[in-house]
Amino acid sequence: MTLIPLHTKETAPEQAKPILERYEKNIGLIPNLFRLLAHSPDALKGVADLHAGLGRSLGARTRERIHIMTAEVNGCDYCLTTHTYLAGKFTKLTPEDMELNRKGHSTDPKADAALQFAYKVAKSRGHIEAADFEAVRAAGYTDAQIVDIVAEIAFSFTTNLFDNTFKTDFDTGFPVLHTHYNELEGAAK
Known part of the structure; x- marks a missing residue:
């Protein structure tokens, strides 16, 4: 509640x-x-x-992929549930792709490069290597789009923080999903 x-x-x-x-x-x-x-x-x-x-340069599908990934990284069940539902309904992302998004990947090769970069940024809180930046650039992303990727992550961190802090109730009618965050954190200890 x-x-x-x-x-x-x-x-x-x-x-x-x-x-x-x-x-x-x-x-x-x-x-x-x-x-x-x-x-x-x-x-x-x-x-x-x-x-x-945010994110006009990335398109709605890649934006939603980033939100799904960031929710998983931050253990935000509310955002994972909401963005998975909205991504399926409005952007027609497949369940297979959305499951990969949670792990920083995508079935789309270009989106996969963005997600791999975004995952590293989210997990490291921005402490990436120059090679990570060069890999996303080599996949065809402009400097402006790379800034937009990081901005989307920052937006997601903000909403994840609110939802995790206040234990936001799930929206009615959305299939409830749970992150694997706690499982992964427990395994790391």
Whole structure:
């Protein structure tokens, strides 16, 4: 159960209502993360603006792949569930690809290079080798796209932190998924 009550359009502060309504219009519901963030209209606006402004150079499919991978890395069941559902519904990613995304890979060769790079960035918290950067560049990604990959990871880290901290309830109707994060962390000890 989420640690603080989730707002509805009716209970949210006035400044938050247009943002919540935009999510409802665009995807057919208001994700619980945004209902949670509505407690702070400034935080909601900041996260929503970042979400809306990122990743055009990468395309929706690669953006969702990065969100799925980052949720797995950070042990965020809510984001893994939400992005897997949305990626299947809106971008038509296959279950096989989304399972590979969790491990930093993809069935698409170019996306695989982006995911391998993103996985290394996420796992190392940005402490990568020059060879990692050169590999994603050699796969055809521009410097601008590489910056966008890191920006998507940063966005995901932000939402993962909120959801893990506040134990955000899963959205109704989404098939619940769990990360392997705790299993992997336990095996590493």
